[in-house]
Amino acid sequence: MSALLIYKALHIFFLIAWFAGIFYLPRLFVYHAETNSEDVSELFKAMERRLIYFVSPFALFTLIFGVLMIMEYGMAWFKMSYWLHAKLVLVILLYAHFGYCYTIVKQFKRDQNTRSPRFYRIFNEIPVILLIGIIFLAVLKPAIGS
Template sequence: MMLLWCKALHVFFMVAWFAGIFYLPRLFVYHAETNDEATRNTFKVMERRLWWFVTPFAALTLIFGLGLIYLYGMTWLKLSVWLHIKLVLVLLIYAYHFYLYKLVKDFANDNNRHSARFYRLLNEAPVLVLLAIVILAVLKPAI
C-alpha cells in the first residue's frame, strides 16, 4: 500500500509541477511582446510567484520518485534500463526548470535577450520530453 501511495503522490506532484513549467514560458511570450511598463511589472510578479509556487512540486516529485526507487529496491534499479533513460530525461527537466528561473531573473532585471518566438519554442520543448518519460514509465520497454 505504501508503494501505491508513493506512486500516486509522485504522479500528482509531477502533474502540478508540469502545469507550472508549461505556463511559465507562455508568460515569457506575452512579457516579451509587451512594451507597456505596468504590464511588464505585472508579468514580473506573475513569473516570480509561479516559479516559486511550482518549485516545491518539483522537490516533492523528486522526493517521491526517490521513495519509489527505495521501495522497489536497488536490484530493480540496476536492471531497469528504461529507468536509467527516464532519469536522464528527468535531469534535463530539472535543468530546464532552473533555466526558467534564470529567465525569470533576467526579466526581473529588464535583461531579456530573447524574442517571443524563442519563448514559444521553449514552451514546447518539455512536451516531447514529458511524452518520452511517460512512455518509458508506463511501457517499461526492455531496452
C-alpha cells in the same frame, strides 16, 4: 495499502501540479517578451515570480516521491531497469529546463531579456517533448540495453 502505491500516487499528483506551472511559465515569458508596456511588464514579473515559487515545491516533492519509489523497489530492480535510466536522463533534462526558468525570471526581473517571443515559444515545447518520452518510458518500460 502499500507504501509504494502511496509514493506513486503522490509522485503523480505533484508531477501534475508541477507541470501546470512548467507549461504556463514559458507562455508568460512569450507574452512578457512581446510587451512594450512598462506596467504590463511589471505585472508579468510578479506573475512569473509567484508562479515559479509556487510550483517549485511540487518539483521537489515529485523528486522525493520518485526517489522513494526507487528505494521501495530496491537497488537490484533499479540496476536492471534500463528504461528507468533513460527516463531519468529525460527527468534530469526537465529539471535543467526548470532551473533555467529561474534564470529567465531573474533576467526579466532586471529588464535584461535578450530573447525573442519565438525563442520562448520553442522553449515552451521542450517540457512537452520530455513529458511524452517520460510517460512512454514509464508506461511501456521497453527492454532497453538487454
